[in-house]
Amino acid sequence: QSVLTQPPSASGAPGQRVTISCSGSSSNIRGNIVNWYQQLPRTAPKLLIYDGNKRPSGVPDRFSGSKSGTSASLAISGLQSADEADYYCAAWDDSLNGVVFGGGTKLTVL
Amino acid sequence: EVQLVESGGGLVQPGRSLRLSCAASGFTFDDYAMHWVRQAPGKGLRWVSGISWNSGKIAYADSVKGRFTISRDNAKNSLYLQMNSLRPEDTALYYCVKDDVATIPSDGGLDVWGQGTTVTVSS
Numbered sequence: 001q002s003v004l005t006q007p008p009s010a011s012g013a014p015g016q017r018v019t020i021s022c023s024g025s026s027s028n029i030r031g032n033i034v035n036w037y038q039q040l041p042r043t044a045p046k047l048l049i050y051d052g053n054k055r056p057s058g059v060p061d062r063f064s065g066s067k068s069g070t071s072a073s074l075a076i077s078g079l080q081s082a083d084e085a086d087y088y089c090a091a092w093d094d095s096l097n098g099v100v101f102g103g104g105t106k107l108t109v110l
Numbered sequence: 111e112v113q114l115v116e117s118g119g120g121l122v123q124p125g126r127s128l129r130l131s132c133a134a135s136g137f138t139f140d141d142y143a144m145h146w147v148r149q150a151p152g153k154g155l156r157w158v159s160g161i162s163w164n165s166g167k168i169a170y171a172d173s174v175k176g177r178f179t180i181s182r183d184n185a186k187n188s189l190y191l192q193m194n195s196l197r198p199e200d201t202a203l204y205y206c207v208k209d210d211v212a213t214i215p216s217d218g219g220l221d222v223w224g225q226g227t228t229v230t231v232s233s
Binding site: 101 | 154172219220
């Protein structure tokens with residue numbers, strides 16, 4: 001049971017657009033920045049989106065983040081087979097005084 | 111090359127202790143906060159603990175508070191996690207992670223991850 005709630009799975013065909021939601025509360029998402037991480041199979045996680053909607057060097061602009069109230073979303077356009085991975089949202093939680101992660105969403109490219 | 115290399119994992123009996131280490135290179139270690147994040151087999155990511163650049167601010171997940179101690183040695187570019195009173199539910203891959211800001215609370219992204227060290231707690 002994670003503090004941030006994500007759907008366990010998502011899928012889309014190559015070239016399609018998919019969104020992954022992340023639901024939180026006023027102690028985390030509403031007042032703090034949401035970051036997103038990508039974990040490819042059998043590898044360490046990688047920062048995908050930071051400061052809400054910024055991409056580290058090397059991350060294509062097919063990936064974008066947004067936030068509204070106590071929810072955030074990750075959008076992936078132009079889906080590719082290489083995008084098959086687990087995706088996690090995360091934010092600082094002021095009540096728990098720590099970083100909280102979503103449970104992760106496994107993305108399948110059909 | 112920016113790099114984090116963890117060590118110190120292993121098989122340990124419940125109730126015993128273990129100390130994890132993380133060697134950092136390729137960046138100015140004492141400019142950034144650092145964290146430990148764990149991942150149980152087949153499960154998601156769970157933040158364990160974080161420490162500010164000068165050790166002035168430290169935070170722990172409730173599940174490890176009172177049992178784990180995070181520390182850093184900026185002269186040695188190293189991060190540590192002392193784990194006492196280990197429980198089977200502490201079994202996980204432990205990642206050393208760099209923040210992109212200096213202090214906590216952190217709105218920063220966790221921008222550099224090590225490959226992890228495995229801790230197994232079992233009798």
